[in-house]
Amino acid sequence: MTDHIRIVEVGPRDGLQNEKLQVPTDLKIRFIEALAAAGLREIEATSFVSPKRVPQLADAEALWPMLSHGPAFSALTPNLKGLERAISLDVDRIAVFTAASETFTQKNINMSIDQSIETFAEMISIFRASRPTGFVRGYVSTAFECPYEGRIDPGQTVRVIEKLLNLGVDEVSIGDTIGVAAPPEVKSLTRLVLNVMSRGKITYHFHDTNGTAIANVAEAMEMGIESFDSSAGGLGGCPFAPGAGGNLATEDLVYFLERCGIPTHVDLYRLATSSLEILKVLGRSPCAKGQLARLSLSGTSPT
Amino acid sequence: MTDHIRIVEVGPRDGLQNEKLQVPTDLKIRFIEALAAAGLREIEATSFVSPKRVPQLADAEALWPMLSHGPAFSALTPNLKGLERAISLDVDRIAVFTAASETFTQKNINMSIDQSIETFAEMISIFRASRPTGFVRGYVSTAFECPYEGRIDPGQTVRVIEKLLNLGVDEVSIGDTIGVAAPPEVKSLTRLVLNVMSRGKITYHFHDTNGTAIANVAEAMEMGIESFDSSAGGLGGCPFAPGAGGNLATEDLVYFLERCGIPTHVDLYRLATSSLEILKVLGRSPCAKGQLARLSLSGTSPT
Numbered sequence: 001m002t003d004h005i006r007i008v009e010v011g012p013r014d015g016l017q018n019e020k021l022q023v024p025t026d027l028k029i030r031f032i033e034a035l036a037a038a039g040l041r042e043i044e045a046t047s048f049v050s051p052k053r054v055p056q057l058a059d060a061e062a063l064w065p066m067l068s069h070g071p072a073f074s075a076l077t078p079n080l081k082g083l084e085r086a087i088s089l090d091v092d093r094i095a096v097f098t099a100a101s102e103t104f105t106q107k108n109i110n111m112s113i114d115q116s117i118e119t120f121a122e123m124i125s126i127f128r129a130s131r132p133t134g135f136v137r138g139y140v141s142t143a144f145e146c147p148y149e150g151r152i153d154p155g156q157t158v159r160v161i162e163k164l165l166n167l168g169v170d171e172v173s174i175g176d177t178i179g180v181a182a183p184p185e186v187k188s189l190t191r192l193v194l195n196v197m198s199r200g201k202i203t204y205h206f207h208d209t210n211g212t213a214i215a216n217v218a219e220a221m222e223m224g225i226e227s228f229d230s231s232a233g234g235l236g237g238c239p240f241a242p243g244a245g246g247n248l249a250t251e252d253l254v255y256f257l258e259r260c261g262i263p264t265h266v267d268l269y270r271l272a273t274s275s276l277e278i279l280k281v282l283g284r285s286p287c288a289k290g291q292l293a294r295l296s297l298s299g300t301s302p303t
Numbered sequence: 304m305t306d307h308i309r310i311v312e313v314g315p316r317d318g319l320q321n322e323k324l325q326v327p328t329d330l331k332i333r334f335i336e337a338l339a340a341a342g343l344r345e346i347e348a349t350s351f352v353s354p355k356r357v358p359q360l361a362d363a364e365a366l367w368p369m370l371s372h373g374p375a376f377s378a379l380t381p382n383l384k385g386l387e388r389a390i391s392l393d394v395d396r397i398a399v400f401t402a403a404s405e406t407f408t409q410k411n412i413n414m415s416i417d418q419s420i421e422t423f424a425e426m427i428s429i430f431r432a433s434r435p436t437g438f439v440r441g442y443v444s445t446a447f448e449c450p451y452e453g454r455i456d457p458g459q460t461v462r463v464i465e466k467l468l469n470l471g472v473d474e475v476s477i478g479d480t481i482g483v484a485a486p487p488e489v490k491s492l493t494r495l496v497l498n499v500m501s502r503g504k505i506t507y508h509f510h511d512t513n514g515t516a517i518a519n520v521a522e523a524m525e526m527g528i529e530s531f532d533s534s535a536g537g538l539g540g541c542p543f544a545p546g547a548g549g550n551l552a553t554e555d556l557v558y559f560l561e562r563c564g565i566p567t568h569v570d571l572y573r574l575a576t577s578s579l580e581i582l583k584v585l586g587r588s589p590c591a592k593g594q595l596a597r598l599s600l601s602g603t604s605p606t
Contacts, residue, residue, distance in 0.1 A: 179596075182562035183521050208514075211555035211592035212562065215518040218486050252514035259485035259515070287590060289514035293482075 005257050006042070006227040007264065008173075008203060009035055009250055011275065013044040013076055015235025017054050019282055025059045027277060029066050034274035035232055036071045039266040040250070044095065044229075045073045048082035064089045074137065078109060083123045087130050094127060095137035095173070096120045098164070100157040101146030104177075108141070117163045124167050138164035139205070141175040144185050154189045162196050171201045173229055176216065179209025179246075183219035190223040205229035206248045213248035214256050228253060233275030234288040249288030256290075269294050308560050309345070309530040310567065311476075311506060312338055312553055314578065316347040316379055318538025320357050322585055328362040330580060332369050337577035338535055339374045342569040343553070347398065347532075348376045351385035367392045377440065381412060386426045390433050397430060398440035398476070399423045401467070403460040404449030407480075411444070420466045427470050441467035442508070444478040447488050457492045465499050474504045476532055479519065482512025482549075486522035493526040508532035509551045516551035517559050531556060536578030537591035552591030559593075572597050 012032050016023055023031075028046075035043055045067055051058030060075065067073050074093035077083040086094055098116040099105040105113050124136055142149075143157045161172050174193070186204070193202060204220050206213040206228070217228055234249035254266045272286075272294035279286055286292055315335050319326055326334075331349075338346055348370055354361030363378065370376050377396035380386040389397055401419040402408040408416050427439055445452075446460045464475050477496070489507070496505060507523050509516040509531070520531055537552035557569045575589075575597035582589055589595055 180562065182559055184563050208592060209596050210558045210562070211511075211514075211517050211552070212559055214514050215521045215559065218518045218521065249514070255513045256485055256515055256518065259483065259513070260487050289511060293512050 008042045008229045009040045010044045010229045011231035011235045015231040018236050025062050038270040042072045047076035048085040049078050092131045093135040097139040099141040100152045100160050101142040101149045103148040104142045104146045136169045138169035139173045141177040143174045144176050144181040154192050158192045173203040173205045175205040179207030182212050186216045186219045199224045203227040208248045251288050251290030311532045312343045312346045313532045314534035314538045318534040321539050328365050341573035345375045350379035351388040352381050395434045396438040400442040402444040403455045403463050404445040404452045406451040407445045407449045439472045441472035442476045444480040446477045447479050447484040457495050461495045476506040476508045478508040482510030489519045489522045502527045506530040511551045554591050554593030
């Protein structure tokens with residue numbers, strides 16, 4: 001097993017876009033600063049998405065300049081307009097978002113997969129011209145199963161990944177958007193994906209709807225994958241995916257890695273407390289196991 | 304991978320012994336019947352423990368005769384007195400309970416490990432004389448880590464397992480009592496355990512305090528283990544282990560196995576609803592991922 005695993009914290013973006021309530025910008029900033037203080041080095045901070053479509057992230061322009069230095073911050077740019085907003089703020093790490101499922105892509109971003117790829121081609125060209133050393137992540141959601149289409153053929157997922165690679169993305173984040181996958185599927189898909197790309201460019205984005213996320217991480221690590229998305233407190237889900245549960249909790253991921261002897265340099269207690277204020281505003285109790293365990297051990301009441 | 308995994312449901316015993324409130328006997332019966340109706344074939348129904356020590360299970364005599372036929376029911380018999388009570392009710396599947404940690408054993412059952420083994424020798428001899436075809440399970444708790452002593456040397460765990468095997472137990476349930484283990488530890492311990500016993504006699508009993516239980520099950524299955532304890536709704540913990548979280552939820556285990564293509568013959572929705580009445584009485588919300596997912600998908604409010 002490896003001695004280094006990369007953690008990409010997606011709570012501030014993927015965690016909050018799904019919530020009914022809007023979180024005040026200053027609270028988001030405190031959340032992000034707490035995540036950084038806990039030791040997280042890569043944080044997807046927001047999305048330059050249409051404020052009408054995702055009002056929860058309508059404060060992207062206000063939030064971005066307030067991010068302190070330290071971690072590498074990135075932002076989702078779902079379309080050309082979002083990219084222009086990001087470029088005007090000197091965002092140098094962007095992410096584009098498509099899916100392995102045609103139906104999901106249509107419902108989620110109102111394009112076909114091929115249309116999304118054409119859009120990304122133009123966006124990435126503009127971004128590279130503006131930020132030659134910038135970093136581009138490509139998301140492929142519903143990589144295992146779609147809430148509308150059911151199981152996705154791994155070959156289809158690999159074809160979408162190849163289209164993103166042809167655009168020159170720096171990495172691909174492969175998402176189990178509704179959190180249904182189990183390790184044998186992770187093994188099969190990873191084997192196919194490794195035929196078309198190097199393992200260093202692969203990130204897995206697991207949701208923990210059914211409690212399989214850490215087992216999936218373990219399986220992916222067995223296959224040599226060294227990068228995982230997660231969300232503090234297990235915040236989030238997918239606003240357009242019925243039945244989607246929360247993201248893999250960063251607390252669970254960090255606990256697992258540390259217990260496996262892989263140093264994360266993340267302070268698990270600080271991490272466990274980082275989302276408490278947000279959860280309170282959202283009217284939710286902490287539910288991630290690794291978070292509850294830290295809060296319980298520390299004597300802090302989890303509710 | 305195997306095509307059959309044995310599930311031993313421990314919710315009615317291990318799940319309820321830790322609760323502050325006492326659950327009425329008729330509610331326990333309905334819970335157990337719901338578990339059986341969901342398709343569970345082996346259920347640890349109660350413990351013939353001192354009513355003073357664990358008042359939650361003081362109704363063992365009232366409960367046992369009311370269990371319907373179908374599943375194989377078992378009961379914990381912590382000492383000679385408990386065994387006598389069990390024998391008088393024709394219980395033919397018993398379990399004895401010791402630990403890999405000397406301190407934990409002392410605090411949990413007020414004996415040294417060797418004293419517990421001596422007691423079990425006498426008990427098993429009496430039980431075999433009374434029920435020649437009876438089944439004896441031996442629990443070894445704190446197999447990975449003890450809340451008092453910290454990490455347990457795997458060699459120590461194996462030595463306790465060997466002592467139980469020398470008494471002629473039919474199986475050993477190896478417990479991560481405080482739910483801290485990660486897959487590499489499961490792999491190391493399993494490798495050592497397989498040197499002293501056949502895999503068919505090994506059951507793992509994981510707690511999910513830190514979200515690693517399913518990953519541990521997956522690792523154990525990779526090593527050929529085919530039997531796991533779990534508790535509906537993730538009920539339970541350990542009354543004498545500070546910081547102990549709930550058992551691995553049967554819902555999570557069943558979901559995982561089914562998604563791996565291993566038939567369990569358990570109705571996941573019926574299982575997910577089986578503990579709801581108990582949880583309500585205990586004033587707790589469902590928290591197991593696999594349970595929440597089923598309830599949410601069915602439109603039943605989980606809270």
